[in-house]
Amino acid sequence: MATVEECRQALNDLAARLAANAEAQGKLDLDRTLACRLTDLGAAFHGRITAGRLIDITDGDDPKAKIALVITSDDLIDLVNGRLELTRVISSIRANPFDLLKLRKLL
Template identity: 70%
Template sequence: MATVQECRQALDQLAAKLEANAANGGKRIDLDRTLACRVTDLGVAFHARLAGGRLQDITDGDDPKAKISLTTTSDDLVALVEGRLDFARAMAARRLSIGASPFDLLKLRKLL
């Protein structure tokens, strides 16, 4: 089981990847939404803002009003960010749950 600090580092790493992608003219999405990441096995959550293809202002704690929610375990979160776990397979195996409107889900696919 990954630690809370390792999960935080994984989210920071994801933010850095998205920032580099946006800076290099990669896939960008026109989406400005609050995002909550819930780590079930540790009983912790993080929240941030997804804007312009960037993940900003990552903060400890849940945001029950977040427009997009990700729910997974600590090990799966770290594996997803490091590229050791395929996003689509994690969803199919129910190791990752995403709560978002259908419109937002279509836009999020561009980041994958």
């Protein structure tokens, strides 16, 4: 089981990778709040996806988030590090179908 700090770092790494790729990918029409709920740690983070970037990552849940990733800490680490495909955890993502398609392009 990964720690809360490892999960926080994974999200920050993902944010850095998305920021580096944002210009190359062009404008992605996705502006949504995001919550990442870690089921095995009882912890959560939230932020915002906008213009192909993940910004304002903060500790704590956002119950009104438009996109929610409900996942174990190890799966989050594996997903961010490319050892787990998004399609394998699609049932863990709560979002409307159009947002899911846009997320696939982003990740």
